[in-house]
Amino acid sequence: MTPDLKPQAQPEAHITVRDLTMAYGDFVIQHDLNFMVRRGDIFIIMGGSGCGKSTLLRHLIGLKPPAKGQVYFDDISFWEAEPEEQETIKRGFGMLFQSGALWSSLTLAENVALPLGEYTGLSPAEIGEIVSLKLALVGLAGFEEFYPAEISGGMQKRAGLARAMALDPDILFFDEPSAGLDPISSRRLDDLILELRESLGATIVVVTHELASIFTIGNNSVFLDPESRTMIAGGDPKILRTESADPKVRSFLNRGEP
Amino acid sequence: MTNPADTPIRQASVGYTQPEADCLLVRLAGSWTLKEGIPSIDEFSRRITGKTPIRQIRFDGRDITRWDTSLLAFLTRLMGQARQQGMTPDLDGLPEGVRRLLDLAAAVPPKQNTGRGDTQTGMIAQIGAITLEYLRGAPEMVRFLGEVTLSFGRLLRGKAQFRRTDLLLIIQDVGPQALPIVSLISFLVGLIVAYMGAVQLAQFGAQIYIANLVGIGMVREMGALMTGIIMAGRTGASFAAQLGTMQVNEEIDAFRTLGISPMDFLVMPRMLALIFVMPLLTLYSDLVGMLAGLLVAKTTFDIGTFEYYHQTVHALDLTQFAVGISKGTTYGILIAIAGCLRGMQCGRSAQAVGEATTSAVVTSILFIVVAASVLTIIYQQLGI
Ligand SMILES: Nc1ncnc2c1ncn2[C@@H]1O[C@H](COP(=O)(O)OP(=O)(O)OP(=O)(O)O)[C@@H](O)[C@H]1O
Numbered sequence: 001m002t003p004d005l006k007p008q009a010q011p012e013a014h015i016t017v018r019d020l021t022m023a024y025g026d027f028v029i030q031h032d033l034n035f036m037v038r039r040g041d042i043f044i045i046m047g048g049s050g051c052g053k054s055t056l057l058r059h060l061i062g063l064k065p066p067a068k069g070q071v072y073f074d075d076i077s078f079w080e081a082e083p084e085e086q087e088t089i090k091r092g093f094g095m096l097f098q099s100g101a102l103w104s105s106l107t108l109a110e111n112v113a114l115p116l117g118e119y120t121g122l123s124p125a126e127i128g129e130i131v132s133l134k135l136a137l138v139g140l141a142g143f144e145e146f147y148p149a150e151i152s153g154g155m156q157k158r159a160g161l162a163r164a165m166a167l168d169p170d171i172l173f174f175d176e177p178s179a180g181l182d183p184i185s186s187r188r189l190d191d192l193i194l195e196l197r198e199s200l201g202a203t204i205v206v207v208t209h210e211l212a213s214i215f216t217i218g219n220n221s222v223f224l225d226p227e228s229r230t231m232i233a234g235g236d237p238k239i240l241r242t243e244s245a246d247p248k249v250r251s252f253l254n255r256g257e258p
Numbered sequence: 259m260t261n262p263a264d265t266p267i268r269q270a271s272v273g274y275t276q277p278e279a280d281c282l283l284v285r286l287a288g289s290w291t292l293k294e295g296i297p298s299i300d301e302f303s304r305r306i307t308g309k310t311p312i313r314q315i316r317f318d319g320r321d322i323t324r325w326d327t328s329l330l331a332f333l334t335r336l337m338g339q340a341r342q343q344g345m346t347p348d349l350d351g352l353p354e355g356v357r358r359l360l361d362l363a364a365a366v367p368p369k370q371n372t373g374r375g376d377t378q379t380g381m382i383a384q385i386g387a388i389t390l391e392y393l394r395g396a397p398e399m400v401r402f403l404g405e406v407t408l409s410f411g412r413l414l415r416g417k418a419q420f421r422r423t424d425l426l427l428i429i430q431d432v433g434p435q436a437l438p439i440v441s442l443i444s445f446l447v448g449l450i451v452a453y454m455g456a457v458q459l460a461q462f463g464a465q466i467y468i469a470n471l472v473g474i475g476m477v478r479e480m481g482a483l484m485t486g487i488i489m490a491g492r493t494g495a496s497f498a499a500q501l502g503t504m505q506v507n508e509e510i511d512a513f514r515t516l517g518i519s520p521m522d523f524l525v526m527p528r529m530l531a532l533i534f535v536m537p538l539l540t541l542y543s544d545l546v547g548m549l550a551g552l553l554v555a556k557t558t559f560d561i562g563t564f565e566y567y568h569q570t571v572h573a574l575d576l577t578q579f580a581v582g583i584s585k586g587t588t589y590g591i592l593i594a595i596a597g598c599l600r601g602m603q604c605g606r607s608a609q610a611v612g613e614a615t616t617s618a619v620v621t622s623i624l625f626i627v628v629a630a631s632v633l634t635i636i637y638q639q640l641g642i
């Protein structure tokens with residue numbers, strides 16, 4: 001193989017959001033969002049409660065079409081692509097929903113196994129092994145045969161994470177992964193997220209309020225403002241914390257201290 | 259705060275004095291608790307809008323023995339009133355805690371625009387809104403039907419993905435588990451038809467025709483209709499509740515993100531289960547109804563079992579069964595559609611699940627009634 005002689009360019013854009021306006025009916029949640037997530041980024045979506053972070057995720061994972069604007073994956077505009085192409089793009093996603101969203105009629109093992117069964121040619125025995133491995137990664141070894149209703153909220157969240165990781169996705173979306181976790185688990189989750197990025201090279205998009213997580217894992221971000229209904233900052237949160245021009249952003253990143 | 263044991267607990271009281279001509283002193287005393295309600299501020303309004311102009315409002319709260327939110331509510335109301343008149347009361351005389359809480363409440367940013375205005379509208383406007391709501395629902399229903407058809411196409415080509423075990427579980431749930439209630443209702447309907455008919459037929463000495471009446475009535479119409487209505491309440495509601503809850507838990511979104519069609523995975527097995535079960539249940543209901551007819555004939559009119567059987571067989575042919583079963587199956591499909599449609603349209607709250615369930619039953623029964631009429635007319639026209 002010839003060595004790659006291209007100059008080491010900037011890390012390429014993986015997700016690009018252009019002029020995105022999100023609305024429920026006529027009620028605009030956020031307008032004119034423009035940002036870019038590079039391959040391998042851990043990208044944080046921040047902002048006060050109710051400003052539209054979960055809604056933004058729903059636009060990114062193809063659940064809700066934008067009122068206006070585009071979402072590009074590499075250079076394919078998702079909402080203008082053919083349904084088949086959309087399916088292919090979506091297959092590269094893993095998503096952890098805010099509520100966990102485990103399928104309640106299936107056991108934890110079946111929850112994680114379902115995507116594997118649908119999209120791989122693995123034998124049931126192999127799937128079983130992978131399922132155990134994924135559950136062990138999130139600290140749920142031995143809970144294979146439990147139903148979602150039989151485990152705690154924090155455990156459901158972790159099982160949801162195991163399911164999101166099932167297909168080793170290209171992009172992982174997390175909606176408030178550490179809400180409802182104790183400090184130790186929440187710390188372990190951060191480590192796991194960093195590990196996933198290192199080992200799989202996945203791009204990770206996280207909605208979170210945890211300042212500790214934001215600074216440990218995040219290297220890029222967008223800040224949504226509920227009052228002006230648009231983004232008011234973007235970039236590395238560690239830098240934003242001290243250098244953002246907007247006092248609201250600084251205050252958020254310093255727990256309300258100016 | 260004074261120890262309530264020393265002072266007898268007095269009721270909350272408000273007094274107004276005017277130490278200077280343009281200054282109103284509000285004297286608060288006693289025990290302010292929500293249990294005793296919130297005193298009115300009428301007197302206050304009268305004073306500040308009275309003839310002598312007031313420029314200053316002060317408080318004296320030294321005699322307050324205890325207080326809770328009732329005092330805060332009273333003060334908030336009072337201050338709102340004062341602000342309308344362009345005055346800012348001086349809170350210094352109030353207990354420290356009260357002042358802090360009032361500051362905190364005032365620090366909350368003004369109510370945000372949530373895109374939801376006041377919806378105080380007249381009746382006509384409301385009727386209009388409800389009509390529009392229904393009209394908006396129509397394309398959604400058509401779209402759902404389209405998706406169901408596409409999904410059915412995938413199923414026929416063997417491409418729809420769902421778990422066989424799910425299908426079997428649903429069949430178990432909608433079929434065998436429904437037998438007791440179907441038996442009960444069908445028996446009752448058979449009994450009623452037999453009695454009502456028998457009384458009339460007896461006048462002509464034609465009791466034996468009970469067999470024809472019950473047989474044709476049950477097989478062509480009542481068996482399918484009764485089963486349909488039972489299933490609408492039992493299964494349509496349960497489908498809507500199941501899918502609605504999955505909608506609330508974001509479980510359906512989780513399917514979509516994985517590229518698994520909730521139509522294939524959730525709606526198809528439910529549809530298939532009803533398509534499979536409804537003919538059987540209808541047939542079962544027919545037989546139970548006729549059994550009830552036999553019972554009436556035997557006990558009340560002394561008609562022999564064999565005689566009744568013979569008469570029934572004579573009255574019915576396979577076409578009658580085909581008509582009844584085709585109706586039953588149609589109702590089954592409609593129930594599955596209505597239940598799943600309402601479930602998939604469900605909002606994201608427990609309240610919404612309740613509404614989806616109700617709406618599923620209403621929609622199912624509406625569909626059944628329309629289908630029953632249309633099918634009866636068609637069969638009549640075709641002469642079957
Ligand atoms: N289905 C819906 N229909 C109408 N409005 C909605 C709907 N879902 C959310 N909203 C509105 O959209 C706004 C953003 O909601 P979203 O769930 O995205 O907030 P969020 O930033 O994720 O908040 P949190 O941090 O509390 O999870 C809210 O103001 C809410 O009122």
Ligand SMILES: [Mg+2]
Nearest residue numbers: 053054098175
């Ligand atoms: Mg959210």
